[in-house]
Amino acid sequence: AQTVTQSQPEMSVQEAETVTLSCTYDTSESDYYLFWYKQPPSRQMILVIRQEAYKQQNATENRFSVNFQKAAKSFSLKISDSQLGDAAMYFCAYRQGGSEKLVFGKGTKLTVNP
Amino acid sequence: GAGVSQTPSNKVTEKGKYVELRCDPISGHTALYWYRQSLGQGPEFLIYFQGTGAADDSGLPNDRFFAVRPEGSVSTLKIQRTERGDSAVYLCASSHGQGGYGYTFGSGTRLTVV
Numbered sequence: 305a306q307t308v309t310q311s312q313p314e315m316s317v318q319e320a321e322t323v324t325l326s327c328t329y330d331t332s333e334s335d336y337y338l339f340w341y342k343q344p345p346s347r348q349m350i351l352v353i354r355q356e357a358y359k360q361q362n363a364t365e366n367r368f369s370v371n372f373q374k375a376a377k378s379f380s381l382k383i384s385d386s387q388l389g390d391a392a393m394y395f396c397a398y399r400q401g402g403s404e405k406l407v408f409g410k411g412t413k414l415t416v417n418p
Numbered sequence: 419g420a421g422v423s424q425t426p427s428n429k430v431t432e433k434g435k436y437v438e439l440r441c442d443p444i445s446g447h448t449a450l451y452w453y454r455q456s457l458g459q460g461p462e463f464l465i466y467f468q469g470t471g472a473a474d475d476s477g478l479p480n481d482r483f484f485a486v487r488p489e490g491s492v493s494t495l496k497i498q499r500t501e502r503g504d505s506a507v508y509l510c511a512s513s514h515g516q517g518g519y520g521y522t523f524g525s526g527t528r529l530t531v532v
Contacts, residue, residue: 308460346525347507347509347525347526347528348523348524348525348526349461349509349511349521349523350523351521395460395461397460403474404449404451404466404473404474405463405466405474405477406451406453406461406463406521407463408460408461408462409460410458410459410460411459411460
């Protein structure tokens with residue numbers, strides 16, 4: 305079974321600085337997709353960024369970018385110019401091609417200090 | 419609707435009672451998903467509907483859990499003989515169809531079994 309590991313239960317960053325959240329996953333599949341979701345106190349999971357495994361180019365969405373290392377099975381999220389509104393739980397997730405299930409990690413709580 | 423609506427937002431029930439949790443997906447979304455998020459964990463997949471049928475119910479933990487989507491829109495997650503271990507946030511998500519590109523999640527129902 306596929307697993308997703310987030311080794312940092314908590315992280316903190318100063319406002320306007322850059323922070324990187326780590327995620328590793330275990331799979332024997334070649335066709336899969338990776339996601340980062342943000343969960344604020346409202347509980348709604350919000351998609352931050354997604355990456356298709358077949359794409360070599362790292363995905364970028366404004367201040368958010370990923371470092372996708374397929375051979376190492378690593379998928380880290382970099383948040384640049386951190387803002388107070390970025391404070392939330394962040395979850396890394398995996399979806400195998402042809403499946404509709406998302407497999408989530410345990411999450412990283414991000415605190416942004418003013 | 420504009421987003422995925424889940425009701426109630428919070429539910430407290432006594433051990434052994436029956437509960438129903440409702441999910442109203444985004445209009446036109448054919449795929450609907452239920453996840454369970456226990457305290458300090460990432461969401462765990464329960465069941466996936468494509469239209470009216472349950473395409474994958476492999477995540478339902480036991481036969482006390484059941485979900486329906488009779489008209490291909492609103493879905494109800496039903497839990498019989500609730501146990502304290504069922505306490506969690508139950509998240510619903512919907513999407514346009516197969517592919518899972520960026521589900522839209524609701525804000526969940528926090529179920530507390532006392």
